[in-house]
Amino acid sequence: MAAQIAKIAGARVVGIAGSDEKVRWLKEELGLDAALNYKDPEFKKKFKEATPNYIDVFWDNGEFLQDPGPV
Numbered sequence: 001m002a003a004q005i006a007k008i009a010g011a012r013v014v015g016i017a018g019s020d021e022k023v024r025w026l027k028e029e030l031g032l033d034a035a036l037n038y039k040d041p042e043f044k045k046k047f048k049e050a051t052p053n054y055i056d057v058f059w060d061n062g063e064f065l066q067d068p069g070p071v
Helices: 002-008 020-028 043-050
Strands: 014-017 034-037 057-060 063-066
Touching (some): 002 057, 020 034, 034 043
Antiparallel strands (some): 057 063
16 A cells, blocks of 8 residues: 555655565556565665665555665
């Protein structure tokens, strides 16, 4: 639901899942801009490619974390 709300709000959304089937669902059914399988051996490379402008907001299992700015 968070991804769909973010898309409606105009955000570029990248989803992360643990199977290729779920990755396909995120892209094809939910319309996310990108989706990645964290079990993929090339995950780190693909993650960097999917987030070229870094990340402004991160959502994980109901936890909302917003960029705190420079650390």
